[in-house]
Amino acid sequence: MRNPSLYLLPALIALGANVAVISECQAGGGGELTAAVRHEAELNQISMLEAESLLGQPNVHFFDVNTLEIWAEGYLPGAVFFNVRDWQKLLPAKKDATLVFYCANRLCTASVLAAREVMKLGYTDVRQMPDGVYGWRISGRPVEKP
Template sequence: MREAESLLGQPGVHFYDVNTLEIWADGYIPGAVFFNVRDWKKLLPENKQATLVFYCVNRLCTSSVLAARAVMKLGYTDVRQMPDGIYGWRISGRPVAKP
């Protein structure tokens, strides 16, 4: 999470929340994009070297891993996954945004 926090707000870094809409509504990492949509490919930047950070709810959730693998198959080269998810982010006292 420290690495993710250090990337937050950096140019060329994109955060994607792969949670359900209900979890998203409870709070997400500021600036993150809700990724759990049918046309998710439209949410990706054109630059395939951009840093993409995916997260879901916690370490038991595999949605962010699956999303990260899917975008790597599209040719994105700097794809990361935050294992502790939004729950770990919140528990650590880091800021969240709400829709």
């Protein structure tokens, strides 16, 4: 039987040649390469336990970013349906208010997008609950219905 490493040698030589070519490539206008600037603020994700401790607190607002069908199945107590055309009108005047956004579950990104849009408007205490309303319901926490 032949040595298996002999079969790999041509592939490794070809790979090395490609890496050599790639390493000589530069991007940009001929200047020094620098790391890309990140223009997004970090999103403050919170647990269901943290969200639960905020329910009913003054100056704390919960926003449900689900579809109307999911909203009708139940939402966090006191939450406001956020998936409307004029959502900016739902926001409090105070930019330092605590705003908590959630959608269906960890696979849903609607609340992430909503939270980031609100942050762009200058709100400083924006939070997002990744477990969403499904996680909330599965955990046995109370919901309200319209």
